[in-house]
Every structure is written in structure tokens, then in C-alpha cells.
Amino acid sequence: MHIIIGDLYDPFCREVYDSLKDHNEPVLVISNPLIHPCSFEWRLNNQENKSRLVWNSELSFSDDEIDSVFVRNSAWIDPDGWQKDDLMYMQSETHAALLAWFWSLSCPVINRYSPAIWYRPKAPLLFWQPLLRHNGLRTLETIITNVPEEAGQFRKKLMSREIGGAVFSSLSSDLSYLVADTNEWDGLAQMQRYSPVCLVAPHGEPKFVCVIGDHVIWDDKTFFHAKTLEPSLIAFAKESELSLVELAITTDNDEYNVIAVEPFPTLEHFKDDSKDKIVKEVISLLTSKEKTGGITILHFKTNLHDPYLWWFSR
Amino acid sequence: MILICGGLADSLTELMCSRLLDCGYDYRFLDLGVYPKGFKVKWHWRGSYPEGYIAGPDWTLDIEELTGVYVRYIGEEARIAPTDISKDAMPRMYLEFDTGLMALFEDLTCPVINRTGGGMSNGSKPYQGLLVRECGLLSPPTLVTNDPQSALQFYNEWNSEVIYKSLSGIRSIVRRMQSQQLERIQFLRNGPAQFQAFIPGENIRVHTVGSQLFATRVLSEAVDYRYANRDGQSVEMEATILPTAVEESCLLLAQKLDLLLAGIDLKLTPEGDYYCFEVNPSPAFLFYEKHSGQPISKAVADLLYQGTNRRMMYKKEMTNVMTKI
Numbered sequence: 292m293h294i295i296i297g298d299l300y301d302p303f304c305r306e307v308y309d310s311l312k313d314h315n316e317p318v319l320v321i322s323n324p325l326i327h328p329c330s331f332e333w334r335l336n337n338q339e340n341k342s343r344l345v346w347n348s349e350l351s352f353s354d355d356e357i358d359s360v361f362v363r364n365s366a367w368i369d370p371d372g373w374q375k376d377d378l379m380y381m382q383s384e385t386h387a388a389l390l391a392w393f394w395s396l397s398c399p400v401i402n403r404y405s406p407a408i409w410y411r412p413k414a415p416l417l418f419w420q421p422l423l424r425h426n427g428l429r430t431l432e433t434i435i436t437n438v439p440e441e442a443g444q445f446r447k448k449l450m451s452r453e454i455g456g457a458v459f460s461s462l463s464s465d466l467s468y469l470v471a472d473t474n475e476w477d478g479l480a481q482m483q484r485y486s487p488v489c490l491v492a493p494h495g496e497p498k499f500v501c502v503i504g505d506h507v508i509w510d511d512k513t514f515f516h517a518k519t520l521e522p523s524l525i526a527f528a529k530e531s532e533l534s535l536v537e538l539a540i541t542t543d544n545d546e547y548n549v550i551a552v553e554p555f556p557t558l559e560h561f562k563d564d565s566k567d568k569i570v571k572e573v574i575s576l577l578t579s580k581e582k583t584g585g586i587t588i589l590h591f592k593t594n595l596h597d598p599y600l601w602w603f604s605r
Numbered sequence: 606m607i608l609i610c611g612g613l614a615d616s617l618t619e620l621m622c623s624r625l626l627d628c629g630y631d632y633r634f635l636d637l638g639v640y641p642k643g644f645k646v647k648w649h650w651r652g653s654y655p656e657g658y659i660a661g662p663d664w665t666l667d668i669e670e671l672t673g674v675y676v677r678y679i680g681e682e683a684r685i686a687p688t689d690i691s692k693d694a695m696p697r698m699y700l701e702f703d704t705g706l707m708a709l710f711e712d713l714t715c716p717v718i719n720r721t722g723g724g725m726s727n728g729s730k731p732y733q734g735l736l737v738r739e740c741g742l743l744s745p746p747t748l749v750t751n752d753p754q755s756a757l758q759f760y761n762e763w764n765s766e767v768i769y770k771s772l773s774g775i776r777s778i779v780r781r782m783q784s785q786q787l788e789r790i791q792f793l794r795n796g797p798a799q800f801q802a803f804i805p806g807e808n809i810r811v812h813t814v815g816s817q818l819f820a821t822r823v824l825s826e827a828v829d830y831r832y833a834n835r836d837g838q839s840v841e842m843e844a845t846i847l848p849t850a851v852e853e854s855c856l857l858l859a860q861k862l863d864l865l866l867a868g869i870d871l872k873l874t875p876e877g878d879y880y881c882f883e884v885n886p887s888p889a890f891l892f893y894e895k896h897s898g899q900p901i902s903k904a905v906a907d908l909l910y911q912g913t914n915r916r917m918m919y920k921k922e923m924t925n926v927m928t929k930i
Binding site: 326385418430462487 | 641644645646647648649650653687697701702704707709712721722730731743746747748749751771772774775796797798
């Protein structure tokens with residue numbers, strides 16, 4: 292049984308669901324496997340790691356009967372009927388349980404998110420920079436400062452490259468806007484009285500790319516840097532422990548820069564033929580029967596003479 | 606130069622400042638209680654590690670000078686808000702401030718105690734439980750479920766010797782499962798809970814500081830010794846030695862979690878087995894240092910002082926090479 296954690300209003304869920312059905316693969320879409328009408332049980336000890344899911348008292352399957360999991364959201368709870376504090380607590384508990392359960396499964400899980408990504412899915416690009424850089428991927432020049440003179444220097448530098456402004460980019464929300472004219476720079480200086488601001492060099496229209504395992508699907512195949520970037524993109528995805536990740540890349544005077552990383556990709560940025568390829572590769576991974584990650588539970592014995600001389604066997 | 610980033614009202618931050626002074630290690634203090642007021646910052650990314658500075662009232666610190674950062678983020682209640690900003694806007698502003706600092710600290714080449722990425726595993730106890738096993742430590746039999754029948758079955762299997770606690774990073778007191786909890790078991794359908802077989806034995810708290818390890822035996826009758834006083838119980842502590850393999854497993858666990866400072870909760874059973882319950886990425890080690898006398902803060906200070914800035918090393922090496930040419 293393939294499980295999709297999400298709902299069919301999500302176009303990506305729908306495409307994957309339909310495609311699995313077309314392949315005659317059994318598939319179930321569950322928005323939250325940890326609340327009624329689902330019944331979830333996961334036992335973990337030093338010798339075993341076994342879970343069981345019962346859906347709507349109808350379907351029951353153990354972890355070794357799960358062929359794959361496609362994760363599209365972190366299983367939200369309908370707030371109706373909950374007190375605010377209780378809801379927040381239960382949401383945290385659900386997220387914690389799911390994160391761990393995904394890592395316990397031996398089937399393909401797309402994506403088996405690290406805690407850093409699971410708990411910070413909309414992290415600003417700055418948090419991705421070390422991994423991007425480590426894999427040879429460039430990003431735009433960025434400054435964080437509460438000193439108006441430093442912001443002014445940044446502005447001058449951009450102007451010397453005939454770039455007429457900078458993008459203010461909030462680190463804690465999606466808010467971003469171009470700071471171009473004198474009034475806007477004055478307004479920014481006012482903000483800097485209270486807070487450091489993050490400014491990024493502006494960029495042109497992005498190209499979108501999706502990495503699925505060892506495959507790279509571009510929305511614009513004519514993108515000049517496409518082929519040269521692919522090994523770095525695949526390496527980045529692997530190091531981020533993401534089987535599926537979307538990036539946005541821009542070019543400026545033959546230089547490219549990564550401007551966004553989306554660990555919960557959507558299909559909305561891709562044309563139909565690229566969408567089809569992405570879904571095809573996702574299906575290929577989900578039906579591969581290969582483990583795509585996870586934590587190996589080591590089975591160990593203790594030496595009776597020295598309780599902590601471990602043997603590990605897999 | 607060392608950077609301490611925290612609130613003076615936080616006892617651990619205060620302890621570290623005192624310890625650094627004691628050791629004669631220079632440091633600068635970024636007071637999160639008032640930050641960014643009184644500070645000037647510029648952090649610049651140009652295709653490489655961040656460059657720039659942090660300037661306080663009477664000092665300026667170039668990022669490249671840093672040999673170590675010790676950071677403890679603080680809550681709203683410990684911060685002084687500007688008087689001319691609406692109170693409602695402050696939580697979002699604090700988040701903006703802290704996110705900027707986190708972005709900087711995640712990308713520094715010197716030791717940072719602790720980077721936020723590593724600490725996020727604490728958001729899921731069963732996730733940590735999987736890593737605990739991967740590192741070769743024993744973990745209590747655990748059940749995560751939203752099924753009342755499953756919980757009851759587990760309770761009976763372990764002869765009513767079961768505790769329950771939160772799955773997430775939200776602090777909960779470890780409690781024994783008793784009749785009053787069983788009366789409410791049907792509410793489990795509304796969401797998952799974590800149950801574990803009660804493991805009898807002595808509590809041992811391990812603090813790992815880089816490659817050093819301090820094991821502290823905790824003597825208390827309370828189910829959760831952190832709240833012993835609340836339950837009218839006492840707590841005593843003393844330094845103890847662990848088997849080498851257990852030490853190595855603890856150090857490996859901290860390393861896997863990318864934590865230069867970690868607090869690891871173990872229990873030593875009467876049979877001589879060591880069980881691991883949790884890894885704390887922001888351990889309140891003052892409590893243990895005070896009771897046991899173990900020099901944990903000294904080890905932290907030394908790590909911050911001896912931490913090398915890899916970029917500075919590279920620059921020095923290149924300077925030496927160029928001088929020879």
C-alpha cells in the first residue's frame with residue numbers, strides 16, 4: 292500500500308495518486324494518520340521497530356506492508372472543537388510523532404525530512420547557503436545590517452553594476468519588496484533604527500528546476516547552465532537528504548544564482564510536459580522498493596563478560 | 606575572541622561570562638535582552654562565508670576574529686521592548702532579530718554552542734530515540750499511539766509500570782500512568798501520546814562538551830528528579846565513571862546531532878544496563894555543576910577559547926606560503 296500524507300486538493304497529490312492508480316498500485320490518501328478515524332500504533336524497543344495503521348476501521352496494514360509514503364504536508368489538525376493551547380500542543384505532538392515515524396520506515400519516503408527542515412520548512416535562503424555553497428551552487432549577494440551607511444554602501448555597489456535597487460527580504464515571513472527610490476531607502480533607514488534588515492541583490496526572472504533522486508527536470512530545458520549545474524544540484528539534494536526538491540535559479544550576465552529552495556515542491560511552476568516527467572520520476576522512486584534513507588535500527592548483542600562490547604549486525 | 610550571546614538574567618549565560626573572566630579568556634557580550642539596541646551589525650555574504658562585524662557600546666568585533674560563540678536564546682519576557690513600538694508587533698520583531706543571528710551562527714567557521722539545526726532533533730523524542738539506538742545505546746520500550754486499546758495493552762504488558770511523556774519539545778513532566786489517566790484513555794483518539802516502560806535504576810546525566818564527557822550520578826526517589834522539590838523529594842549528585850563503550854556512544858550521539866554541548870539523560874539499571882532517554886541541546890548544566898562540582902563550564906570555556914577560525918588559519922597559511930615564495 293502506498294500512502295500519501297496530504298489531500299487531493301493538492302494538485303501534486305492528485306497527480307501522484309492518479310499515476311499510482313494508473314500503475315495498478317494500491318494507494319491511500321490520509322491527511323493525518325495520527326487521529327481518528329485512523330488508529331496508529333508504533334512500538335519501538337531495542338529489538339524491534341514495528342508500526343501499524345488502521346484506517347477507518349476498514350484497512351489495516353503494518354509498516355512492512357507500506358510500499359512507500361509521499362509526504363505533502365505535516366498533518367494538520369482541524370481546529371474545530373479545540374482550545375487554542377491544547378490544539379498547539381497536539382499539533383506539536385503530531386508533528387513530532389510523524390517526523391520520527393517516517394525515519395523508522397524502511398520503504399521509500401518522499402521526503403524523509405531532517406528535523407531542521409521539518410520544523411523550518413520556510414527557512415530563508417540564508418539557512419540553505421552553507422549546503423548550497425558546499426555543493427558549488429552560488430547565491431546572490433546578501434547583507435544583514437542595522438547601519439544605514441552600510442546599507443548605503445550596498446546600494447552604491449549595486450548602482451555601480453547598474454542595478455537600481457535592492458530587495459528587502461524579511462527573515463521571518465514571506466515579505467519582500469524592492470527598495471529603489473530615495474523615499475524607500477529613507478524608509479529602510481527608519482526600519483534600521485529598530486531592526487537589522489536583510490537586503491539581497493535583485494534578480495531577473497527565475498528558472499525552476501526539480502531534483503528527484505538522480506534526475507533533474509528543468510522547466511526551461513534551454514537554460515544555458517542546465518547541464519553544468521546538474522551534478523551540483525543532485526549532490527545538494529543528497530546532502531540535504533531530500534529525494535524531491537525544487538529550486539529557483541536566475542541568470543545575470545552569464546552568471547547563475549540560486550534564489551530559492553523549496554523542500555515541499557509544487558507543480559505550479561512547471562509546464563505540463565515537465566510536470567509529467569516530475570511525476571514519472573516520483574512514481575519511479577515510490578515504486579522502487581529501495582530504501583531511500585532512514586535510520587537503521589541496529590540489532591545488537593551484549594557480551595556477557597563485558598556488557599558494553601557491542602556487536603552490530605544488520 | 607569569544608562571543609557570548611544571551612540574556613544576563615539567564616543563569617547559564619551569567620555563569621559562562623564569569624567562567625571566561627575567571628579563565629582570563631577575552632569575550633564580548635551580545636545582550637539579547639536589549640539587542641539590537643546598542644549594537645551595530647553588518648554581515649555580508651558574497652559567495653562565501655559571512656564577513657562583517659558586531660559592534661557593542663565600546664567594542665567592535667570582526668567576525669573573522671571569532672574563535673567561538675556561545676548562544677542561549679531568550680523568551681519575550683526577558684527582553685526589553687522599544688517603547689515606541691506596539692507590543693503586538695514585538696513577537697514578530699524578536700523572531701526577525703533571532704533569525705538573523707541564527708543565520709549568521711549557522712554559517713560561521715568557528716565552534717558555535719549550539720547551532721540551531723542540531724538542536725531541532727529535540728522537537729521529536731522518538732526521532733532522538735532512533736538515533737540513540739543507531740549510536741548503540743539502549744532505549745526504553747516505547748509505544749506511540751492514538752489507540753486506547755493499544756495503550757491499555759502496553760500498560761498490562763509492563764505490569765502497570767508505564768510512564769507517559771510528551772513526544773515533542775514541549776516540556777512535560779514524566780509521570781507514571783495510573784488509574785486517573787486510565788479513566789481518560791478514550792481521549793487518546795484525538796492525537797498521539799508516548800508511553801514507555803518504566804525503567805528502574807539510577808539517573809545519570811551526561812554532559813558532552815566537544816570530545817569531553819562529564820557523567821553525573823543523580824540520587825533521588827522522584828520519577829522526574831528535575832521536579833523532585835515539587836514532589837517533596839530531595840536530590841543529590843556526584844561524579845561517576847561510565848563504561849568506555851557507553852561514553853563513546855554518548856559522544857557519537859552528540860556528534861550525530863551536531864551538538865558541541867549536549868545533556869544526555871541515562872539510567873543505570875540494577876542489572877548494569879544503561880538506557881538513554883533524551884538528548885538536550887540546551888542543557889542547564891549549572892544545576893549539575895553546582896551539585897557535583899564537575900568543571901563543565903570550564904570545559905565549555907576552553908572549547909570556545911581553543912576553537913579555531915578556519916578562515917584565519919587558511920589566511921595565515923597562505924601568508925606564510927606567499928612570504929616564502
